[in-house]
Structures are given as C-alpha cells and as structure tokens.
Amino acid sequence: MTEQRDYRSTVFLPKTDFPMKAGLPQKEPGILTRWQSEKIYEKTRDARRGRDKFVLHDGPPYANGDMHIGHALNHILKDMVVRTQTLLGKDAPYVPGWDCHGLPIEWKVEEEYRKKKKNKDEVPAEEFRAECRAYAQNWVNVQREQLKRLGINGDWDNPYLTMDFQAEATIVGELLKFAENGMLYRGAKPVMWSPVEKTALAEAEVEYEDITSTQIDVAFEIVESKVPELVGAHAVIWTTTPWTIPVNQALAYGPEVEYRLFALSGRKFLIAADLFASAMVRWQLGQRPIGAGLDEDGNRIGVDGNPVAELPEFLATIKGSDLAGTIARHPMHALGGFFVEPRPLLAGDFVTTESGTGLVHMAPDHGEDDFDLCKANGINPKFVVEADGKYREDWLWLAGQGSVINPKFNAPDGPICSDLREAGGLLAASADYKHSYPHSWRSKAKVIYRCTPQWFVPMDKAMTHISPKTPADKRWENEGGAIDPAEENLMDAPTLRQAALQAIAETRFVPDKGRNRIGAMVEGRPDWVLSRQRAWGVPITLFVHRKTGEYLVDPAVNERIRAAILAKGVDGWSDEAAQDLLGNGYNADDYERVADILDVWFDSGSTHAFVLESGRWPDLLRPEGYTGPKADLYLEGSDQHRGWFQSSLLESCATRGHAPYKAVLTHGFTMDAKGMKMSKSLGNTISPLKVMETNGADIIRLWALSVDFTEDHRIGDEILKGVADQYRKLRNTLRYLLGALDGFDEAERLPVSEMPELERYVLALLGKLDATLRGAIDAFDFNTYVRSLLDFCNEDLSAFFFDIRKDCLYCDAPTDPKRRAYRTVLDTLFHALIRYAAPVIVFTAEETWGSRYPDGDSVHLLEWPEVPAVDHEPGDNPDLDGAHDLERKWDRLRVARAKVTEQIEPLRREKVIGSGLQAKVELGDAVLPVGDFSEADLAELFITGTVTRGQGEEVTVTPSTDHKCGRCWRHLPEVTEDGALCDRCDDVVEPVE
Structure with a gap:
C-alpha cells in the first residue's frame, strides 16, 4: 500500500476575512459614525431626486422619556418602508418628528415642581413654558441618538418639532382656517375631565381599567302624575356614581318599558318589571329589610324605623309611556333652593332593562345622554363640580367637599350615602360593583364627565367651504346609504363626519380591519373638543366679543396673529400683545382673549400642513399642481385610530376636503414572552437600549420585521435567542458567499444559457423570491419578506445548493464550466441577497458589502437587483412554461x-x-x-x-x-x-x- 498524500493544498477552499462572530454591539457604532460623516442620507436623496416619490409622514412621539420597545418597533417598521421604497428606486425621504406640547411634558415639569415644593401657578407663564420647552428639547436630543443607534436613516439634523415657532404658527394658521370657515363654536357640553390634571381630555388620552365602585339605589318621591296610584310612590334609580346625585335634575324612563308598582315597608316603589328580581336581591330582601337592618331587639325594621313583616305586594303594571308628565322630588328636597325644584320624568330612548331599575337619574352636568335629554327639555347644566373635582363653595349640599372621584367620598358610609340614608332616600348601597371605567393614561387617575364651556369642532355641520363632489364620481355617504347619481347632479356640501367617512372609504388600510375600526369611531364620535385648560401648548388664538359672544373673524387680524407666533412662538399670544394684534380697528377692552390651549391632537393632526406643505423640507413636496393626500403612508400603533390617524383625518378633511394620507398601516402592541402587557411594576419590560448593548441593533431589527406586527406580538429572552440564531444563519450565508467568491472576476462569468440545470433552477428560485419580496413590499408584509428571505437562504441555498456544489467549488478546476457557472450564480446571489437584506440588517449588510468592496460606496445607495431570466425547454406538461417545468423537475x-x-x-x-x-x-x-x-x-x-x-x-x-x-x-x-x-x-x- 502506497503512502497516502495530503492533498489539502490542492483544494480550493473559500477565503474571507469576514468573521463568523458578528460582534454587533462593538461594530455598529463605528458604522453609524461613518454613515454620518459620509452623509449617506444626503447621498441617497441626491441619487433619487427626480424619481417617483414615496412620502411616509412620521407620526410624532412625545419627547418625554427614553425610547421603549414600542418606539423601536415603530421606527424600524418606518425605516423598512423607506429603505425598501428607496431600494426600488423611488425618492423616499424620511423626516422624523416629535410632539412637544401638551400634558405629558407639562405633567413631568410639574412633578419636578412638586418635588421642590413649588407651585406652578405662582411662576410666570412664560417661565413655565420655557421649562417645558427645555424639557422637551432634552428628550428630543436623547431619543434622537437612541433612534439613530437603531440604524434608522433620516434627516436627523433637521427633524420637525411641534414646538418649533414655524410649526406653532402653522398650527395657529390651521385653527384660524376652522374659525374663518365657521367650523368652531363655544359651547357647554359634558367632556371627559381629569380632576387631577384639571383639564379636559380627548378620547385618545383616556384608557379603561376595571374598578370596583359603590352602587346605590335611591328613591325619588313622585309628587305629580297622570296615574293616580303613582302619587306618593317612589321612583327608584340605580347608579354607580353617587357623586352625581347632588347634581340630579330629572329622571328618565323607557317609553316601551313595563314598570311594576309594588308596596313594601309601608311605602310604594316603581321599577322596571324585568329588573324587579335583581333589585330585590340588591336590596337584600329576606336578609335585611330595605335601607335599615335590625333594631336593638332583633326585629326587622324598614327605612322609617318601623318593624317589617310583609313581603313586597304587587299593586299595578304601568307602561313607560304613561309616565309622561310625572314629577318627582329630590330626596334632599329639605335643603331647599335647587333641591326643591321639580324633577320631571322624561322619555329616554337610551333607557334599557339590562341592569339597574329601568329608571335613570339625569345630571346634565355629568353625562352625554343626560345633557342631550335635559337640553331638549329646557333643563340647563349648573356647573356644580369645580376643576379639581370638588363641589362649588356655594352649593347647598356638600359645598366645597370632594374630590368626587375619591372612593371614600362615594362609599356606603361616605357623606353622600349617609345623608341620603338619613333623608330616607337610600334603599341600598354596596361597594362591590365591578366594571370598566375611564382613566387618564398619564396620571392614571379616574376621569369624570364634566360640563364646562369648551371650544368644539362640529361633526355634523355642512362645510360650505369644501367643494361638493358629484355623485357619479365620489359620492358622499351617510349612514351607509349612497345617493343614486341619477337623482341629482351635485350633492350638498358635506359635513365633517361625512367627509371623513368618505375619506376612510378611499384610504387603503393595512390590515384592512383598521378601516372598520376608525370608521366606527368617526361615525359615533361627538363633536371634537379642542380646548384644554393648561399652559404648555399652542393657544386658541381667538378674540371673543364680550357682549355678543361671537369670535372675531378678520383676515388681517389673523395674519398678525400668525406673524406674532412665528416670531415669538406661543408667547406671542398674551394680554400685553392683544391690542397690537387687533390693530386700530378694534378695542381690546371689547374682547376676551381666549386663554385655553389647543388639544395636543390638533397639534399633531396639523403636522401634515407644516411638514408636507411648508417647503421647509423640499424633498417632501409633491410636484407643482398636485392635489390630494400629500403622504403616501401614515404608520403607527393601532391605538392611533382614535388618536393621530383620526385627528389628522378630521383636520385635513375640514380644511382640504380629503385625508392627508393615501394609506394607513397599523401595528399591534409588544407583549412579554407570556403574552402579558409590559409594565414596570411587573418587571417584564424589555429595553431596546439594553438589547443593543448585548446583541446589537440588527437583532432588534430582525425581530421587529419577523413578527406579525399587525397583531399584538411578543418579545423575551428566549425569543431573542431564536432571532439571534436566525441572524447567525443569515450571516453565515453571506460569509459563505464572500469566501466562495474569493478572486471572482468578470472573465470567469458564464452566460445563463451555458449553465447546468441546477444553476438555472436556483436562478429561477431567485426570480420567485424576487417577486415575493416585491409583493411583500407592496403589501407592507415584512413578516413574509423576512421569512421568505431566511427560508431561501437556509433551505434553498445552505441546505441544498451550497451543500451540493461545495464539492464542485472545492475540487473542480477553476476553468471548469460547472465551477464557473456556480461562481457566476453565487455572484448573482450575492448582489441580490445583499440588497434584499440591506433594509433589514442594515449594519451587517454594510459590513458584508465593505468586506467585498472595501473601496466602494455604501450598500444603502444601491438599487433593487436585476435578476436574470431563466429560459428552459418545455417538458411534458403543456400547461407549464419552460421555467416552471424546470422547477417542477427539480x-x-x-x-x-x-x-x-x-x-x-x-x-x-x-x-x-x-x-x-x-x-x-x-x-x-x-x-x-x-x-x-x-x-x-x-x-x-x-x-x-x-x-x-x-x-x-x-x-x-x-x-x-x-x-x-x-x-x-x-x-x-x-x-x-x-x-x-x-x-x-x-x-x-x-x-x-
């Protein structure tokens, strides 16, 4: 047997300096620094200028804290959109922005005041606003660096800020358009109010949490009725907000509801027949007589203190409609004044027999149905509860007491229930009613409905300044009904609700269920409350005539107001400046300068006007003469259906007649590994900053683009380990390509027509992948994009093509046509895959590209690859073309x-x-x-x-x-x-x- 020779030196093994271990946390900052120094964003803009434009308008996050995982997901998705559109050759700029006004920032500054035992109200307004501005700017700077670290490519040196003077002037300008078009009114309606923050809240600023409240049954004695048996009886109401009883002005009944009159404990009561049994359980009949208990001798006693022996005695059945004209009196009528006034029973179509007693007490100060029903019957609110949740000092009952959201104040042994019990009006009280209740999502405190004078945008007023649309073209739809084009040539001017619903119908939603979600919200929403009673925000720049109550509409005055805000920011709106703003034509003494600020959602809802139309960012401008939505896409979390998506929609429809966007993409929320909502108190939060410190930004990016982000999704240590494993496989694919292509040059390239079938088959698979990825980009389906890319690399290449051809690569002669074909396809794969991967793993793609082309420019300046077509002779299936027949064979x-x-x-x-x-x-x-x-x-x-x-x-x-x-x-x-x-x-x- 001859001695075996070592042939290792004759084998053509791959060669590359590209390391298997990524070391992303150490490498990524250096790559990021190079991008900034080489101005890669600016180079990209220059390269794409003049191409078809794609504009993603960034929704402004609040500048009040470190980036969290939701920020990371959101901005990675936006970056993926912009990068893929840029890769396809479009001009896709990205201008990041921040929301800098409003309660979140003001609340944080107030917290610092409270720590120092300072009172905000004792500080000059300009000084306080300056602190808010500085606070916001600090967090803008912090978040900007954190988001840049994720590899987000954008105009970071020139972001938009809603507190920028030009932005504030634009927001004021948009508000004044509403005023000039008659789309503002001042009215007193119940709005969601935070007694802790002392301001009205928008629906988007409210979240619902389960609480346990006191439920009470209260008897209102009937003093007048067309039904003789009812006089002297007690109409019984049930409520879970005892604090509204001191503001009661009426009762509501259901006209179609059947009521039962019965006697008990020497008194007569009226409740809905269907709710009689549940009321008896609540009143604990048989366990404890109504409203009382046992006397000292152990005898059952009623609310009048007399012994009770009998069970309820049925007296009569009364139809709800027969209660018309019935008058009751408040159980606290002995206090006189307001409490002596009659409490009429009014027909309410909202009264049901699902719970309670079938009779509802009406406090127009504290409920929408209450307000509407009472207003229709000439009953006006009393403005009893102050901004801090306490009753007015001059109120007859519980003057200056509260706060009304305090559970102890509403408890069965609290002052309200104690007084009602003493007056004989309390039939039952228990602190055991579990239900969902609105809370401020900032202070986490309960909110109330409170009637106060506020500024509103009407949802159902005809917008005569908006050109109607022809029925044959874009029909205005109301409540789902479309008007036949043959009926008339032109529709009347739309209402804001109609215009918004039509815009929703014309907008693309991803996922499509978002259309129904925002549509239902717009269809049922009340008038838009614009005013807030705070200090840090864009002012409602209106002058109201003290005698007529009308706000001033004068284009010259409005222009001076805009100019003042542009020059000084929100500080340009002050009492001192009032006369200058009004000019010589008006006397400042005749006008009230509105002191409220705008709902911060109006600020963010106006950003399209500032960012996309002002010309400050020329790359974002549409071609001259373009009309319609200026943004191709808005992309935010699903909670923004009631927030930014909706406020932007309403603002644009009211001023321009259409939505500001062509498409809306929403993502779900990130849960922990068990599917639970993340919370600092639970200790289950995942910080993207820490993940980048240990794993690198590319791992977070790969995670964000791998999950089905349209639904709620999960993240955790084990999930990240799985993502890291997928990343390693993708990195190894790139590493193999680099090594296998060592020394490749154009002389080695082989035409597709001369390649073996295996190479042509792989090129056909690459063509299919290319089409899949293009489709995924169009559908914003990045989960499919990433999964398809990974599967192709792992299954079609590593486990199949590379595995088979490694023998050819290592052992065939360099001039062998099969080896040349293989290396030609590897080169094609490299140029395709590096481009496909570049929007996902932005740092690794740059590292890979630089490893092969150290003197080349950035990988992110490249465009979508050209994938060679594969021709093949048809086989035995006439229904398949050549390429597909080749695929079937392989x-x-x-x-x-x-x-x-x-x-x-x-x-x-x-x-x-x-x-x-x-x-x-x-x-x-x-x-x-x-x-x-x-x-x-x-x-x-x-x-x-x-x-x-x-x-x-x-x-x-x-x-x-x-x-x-x-x-x-x-x-x-x-x-x-x-x-x-x-x-x-x-x-x-x-x-x-």
Whole structure:
C-alpha cells in the first residue's frame, strides 16, 4: 500500500476575512459614525431626486422619556418602508418628528415642581413654558441618538418639532382656517375631565381599567302624575356614581318599558318589571329589610324605623309611556333652593332593562345622554363640580367637599350615602360593583364627565367651504346609504363626519380591519373638543366679543396673529400683545382673549400642513399642481385610530376636503414572552437600549420585521435567542458567499444559457423570491419578506445548493464550466441577497458589502437587483412554461433527495458509515422518473458515493465497497485504493501542481 498524500493544498477552499462572530454591539457604532460623516442620507436623496416619490409622514412621539420597545418597533417598521421604497428606486425621504406640547411634558415639569415644593401657578407663564420647552428639547436630543443607534436613516439634523415657532404658527394658521370657515363654536357640553390634571381630555388620552365602585339605589318621591296610584310612590334609580346625585335634575324612563308598582315597608316603589328580581336581591330582601337592618331587639325594621313583616305586594303594571308628565322630588328636597325644584320624568330612548331599575337619574352636568335629554327639555347644566373635582363653595349640599372621584367620598358610609340614608332616600348601597371605567393614561387617575364651556369642532355641520363632489364620481355617504347619481347632479356640501367617512372609504388600510375600526369611531364620535385648560401648548388664538359672544373673524387680524407666533412662538399670544394684534380697528377692552390651549391632537393632526406643505423640507413636496393626500403612508400603533390617524383625518378633511394620507398601516402592541402587557411594576419590560448593548441593533431589527406586527406580538429572552440564531444563519450565508467568491472576476462569468440545470433552477428560485419580496413590499408584509428571505437562504441555498456544489467549488478546476457557472450564480446571489437584506440588517449588510468592496460606496445607495431570466425547454406538461417545468423537475429531485437523506441518517447515527459519501444508494423508479437525471448526476446531487436505479418506491442505502478518493473523499469504483485520486481530481491536481 502506497503512502497516502495530503492533498489539502490542492483544494480550493473559500477565503474571507469576514468573521463568523458578528460582534454587533462593538461594530455598529463605528458604522453609524461613518454613515454620518459620509452623509449617506444626503447621498441617497441626491441619487433619487427626480424619481417617483414615496412620502411616509412620521407620526410624532412625545419627547418625554427614553425610547421603549414600542418606539423601536415603530421606527424600524418606518425605516423598512423607506429603505425598501428607496431600494426600488423611488425618492423616499424620511423626516422624523416629535410632539412637544401638551400634558405629558407639562405633567413631568410639574412633578419636578412638586418635588421642590413649588407651585406652578405662582411662576410666570412664560417661565413655565420655557421649562417645558427645555424639557422637551432634552428628550428630543436623547431619543434622537437612541433612534439613530437603531440604524434608522433620516434627516436627523433637521427633524420637525411641534414646538418649533414655524410649526406653532402653522398650527395657529390651521385653527384660524376652522374659525374663518365657521367650523368652531363655544359651547357647554359634558367632556371627559381629569380632576387631577384639571383639564379636559380627548378620547385618545383616556384608557379603561376595571374598578370596583359603590352602587346605590335611591328613591325619588313622585309628587305629580297622570296615574293616580303613582302619587306618593317612589321612583327608584340605580347608579354607580353617587357623586352625581347632588347634581340630579330629572329622571328618565323607557317609553316601551313595563314598570311594576309594588308596596313594601309601608311605602310604594316603581321599577322596571324585568329588573324587579335583581333589585330585590340588591336590596337584600329576606336578609335585611330595605335601607335599615335590625333594631336593638332583633326585629326587622324598614327605612322609617318601623318593624317589617310583609313581603313586597304587587299593586299595578304601568307602561313607560304613561309616565309622561310625572314629577318627582329630590330626596334632599329639605335643603331647599335647587333641591326643591321639580324633577320631571322624561322619555329616554337610551333607557334599557339590562341592569339597574329601568329608571335613570339625569345630571346634565355629568353625562352625554343626560345633557342631550335635559337640553331638549329646557333643563340647563349648573356647573356644580369645580376643576379639581370638588363641589362649588356655594352649593347647598356638600359645598366645597370632594374630590368626587375619591372612593371614600362615594362609599356606603361616605357623606353622600349617609345623608341620603338619613333623608330616607337610600334603599341600598354596596361597594362591590365591578366594571370598566375611564382613566387618564398619564396620571392614571379616574376621569369624570364634566360640563364646562369648551371650544368644539362640529361633526355634523355642512362645510360650505369644501367643494361638493358629484355623485357619479365620489359620492358622499351617510349612514351607509349612497345617493343614486341619477337623482341629482351635485350633492350638498358635506359635513365633517361625512367627509371623513368618505375619506376612510378611499384610504387603503393595512390590515384592512383598521378601516372598520376608525370608521366606527368617526361615525359615533361627538363633536371634537379642542380646548384644554393648561399652559404648555399652542393657544386658541381667538378674540371673543364680550357682549355678543361671537369670535372675531378678520383676515388681517389673523395674519398678525400668525406673524406674532412665528416670531415669538406661543408667547406671542398674551394680554400685553392683544391690542397690537387687533390693530386700530378694534378695542381690546371689547374682547376676551381666549386663554385655553389647543388639544395636543390638533397639534399633531396639523403636522401634515407644516411638514408636507411648508417647503421647509423640499424633498417632501409633491410636484407643482398636485392635489390630494400629500403622504403616501401614515404608520403607527393601532391605538392611533382614535388618536393621530383620526385627528389628522378630521383636520385635513375640514380644511382640504380629503385625508392627508393615501394609506394607513397599523401595528399591534409588544407583549412579554407570556403574552402579558409590559409594565414596570411587573418587571417584564424589555429595553431596546439594553438589547443593543448585548446583541446589537440588527437583532432588534430582525425581530421587529419577523413578527406579525399587525397583531399584538411578543418579545423575551428566549425569543431573542431564536432571532439571534436566525441572524447567525443569515450571516453565515453571506460569509459563505464572500469566501466562495474569493478572486471572482468578470472573465470567469458564464452566460445563463451555458449553465447546468441546477444553476438555472436556483436562478429561477431567485426570480420567485424576487417577486415575493416585491409583493411583500407592496403589501407592507415584512413578516413574509423576512421569512421568505431566511427560508431561501437556509433551505434553498445552505441546505441544498451550497451543500451540493461545495464539492464542485472545492475540487473542480477553476476553468471548469460547472465551477464557473456556480461562481457566476453565487455572484448573482450575492448582489441580490445583499440588497434584499440591506433594509433589514442594515449594519451587517454594510459590513458584508465593505468586506467585498472595501473601496466602494455604501450598500444603502444601491438599487433593487436585476435578476436574470431563466429560459428552459418545455417538458411534458403543456400547461407549464419552460421555467416552471424546470422547477417542477427539480422540486421532484429535492423530494427524492430528502428520502435518501432520511435513509442515510440512521446509518450515520449507528456509525455504519461516516458520511453520505460512503453510501451506495439504490433508487426506485417510482421515487424519481428515470429520465430526469443520470446515475452520476444523482450521486453528486445526493452527495453519496454511487447511485443505481431500481424499481418501485424503495430507497435502499448500503455501505459502499469502493475506495475513497484522497482529495474529494468520494467513494468511487475508479479509485484503485484509499487515498488515490479519482479521475476528476487526477486531472485537476496535475495542472495545479
């Protein structure tokens, strides 16, 4: 036996300095610094200028804290949109922005005041606003660096801020458009009010939490009725807000509800028949007599203190409509004044028999239904509860007491229930009613409905300044009904609600269910409350005539107001400046300068006017003459259906007649690994800053783009480990390509027509991937984008193509056409995959590109790859073209290959053979058609020693008896002894040597 020679030096192994270990936390900051110094964003803009434009308008996050995982997800998705559109060759600028006004920032500054025992109201307004401005600017700077660290590519040196003087002037200008068009009014309506923050809140500023409240049943004595039996009886109401009883002005009944009159404890009561049983349980009949208990001798006593022996006695059934004209009196009528006034029973279509007593007490100060019903009957609110939640000092009952949201104040033994009990009006009280209740999402305190004078935008007033649309073109729809175009040539001017609903119908929503969500909200929403009673925000720049109550509409005055805000910001609106703003035509003494500020949602809802239309960011401007939505896409969390998406929609529809966006993309919320909402108190938060410190930004990006972000999704340590594993596989694919392409040049390139079928098959698969990724970009389906890319790399390349062709790469001669074809396809794959991956793993893509082209420009300046077309002669299926017939043939091969591998693996585990190269395979003709591949081809494709064809569906694997080639390690009949060379290697080694 001859001495075996070491042929390792003759094998063409991949060569690359690209490390297997990523070291992202250490490398990424350096890459980021280079991007900034080389002005990659500016270079991208220059390269795409003049192309088709794609504008994603950034929704402004609040500048009041470190970036959290929701910020990270949101901005990665936006970056993915912008980068993929740019990759497709479009001009896709990205201008980040921040919301800098409003309660979140003001609240934080107030917290600092409270720590220092300072009173905000004792500080000059300008000084306080300056502190808010500084606070916001600090967090803008912090968040900007954190978001840049994620690899988000944008105009970070020139972001938009709603506290920028130009932005504040634009917001004021948009408000004054509402005023000039008659789309503002001042009215007193119940609005959600935070007694803790002392301001009205928008629906988007409210979240609902489960609480336990006191429920009470209260008797109102009927003093007048068309039904004689009712006089002297007590109409019983049920409520979970005892604090509203001191403001009661009426009762409501259901006209179609059947009521039961019954006697008990010497008194008569009226409640809905369907709710009689539940009321008796609540009043604990049989356990404790109504409203009292046991006397000192253990006898049951009623509310009048007399013994009770009888059970309820049915007296009569009364239809709700018969209660018209009935008058009751307040249980606290002995206090006189307001409480002596009659309490009429009014028909209310909102009264149901789902719970309670079927009779509802009406406090127009504290409920929308209450307000509307009482207003329709000439009953006005009394403005009893102050901004801090306490009753007015001059109120007859509980003057100056509260706060009304305090559970102790409303408790069964609290002052309200105690006084009602003493007056004989309390029938039952228990602190055990569990229900959902609105809270301020900032202070986390309960809110109330409170009637105060506020500024509103009407939802159902015709907007005569908006041009109507023709029914045949864009029909205005109301409550789902469309008008027949034949009925009239032109519709009347739309209301804001109609215009918004029509705009929703014309907007693309991803996912589509967002359309129904925001549509339902707009369809049922009340008038938009614009005013807030705070200090830090854009002022409602209106002058109201003290006698007429009308606000001033004068274009010259409005222009002076805008100019003052542009020059001084919100401080330009002051009492001192009032006369200058009004000019010589008006006397400031005749006008009230409105002191309220705008709802911060109006600020953010106006950003499209400032950012997309002002010209401050020329890249965002549409071509001259363009009309319609200026943004191609708005992208935020699903909570913004009631927030930014909606305020932007309403603002734009009221001023421009259409939505500011063509499409809306929403993502869900990030939960912990168990699917629970993240909370600092639970200790289950995941900080993207810490993840970047340990794993790198590319891991967060890969996670964000891998999950189904349209639904709520999860993150946790184990999930991140799985993402890191996927990243390693993708990195290794890129690393393999770099190594396998070492020394590749154009002279080696081979035309597709001269390539083996395997290479053409892989190029066909690349073409399919290319189409899938393009479709995913169009659908904003980045989960499919990333999954398809990873699956292609792992399954089609690493586990199949690379695995098969490594023998060709290592052992074939450099001039061999098959090796040249393989390396040509690898080059094509490299240029495609690096572009596909660049929007996802932005740092790794740059590192990979620089490893192959160290003197080249950034990978992020490249455009979508050109994937070569694959032609192939049609096979035996007339329904398939050549390329698809090729795919079908090779798909069959992969199925057969999997069956062979399945038979080899047990022999490897049992150490019968060391690898598939030692296997002798017999393949049944039913497993793979005989004409598809030769036996020699199959041995190469299966990576086995030899393959022979047999019959049937069997795959038989036995150890090969052939000798092993000393260079390629294949067991072949032509090898004369172990360590000798096969014919192929023998031909290659001599010229190499």
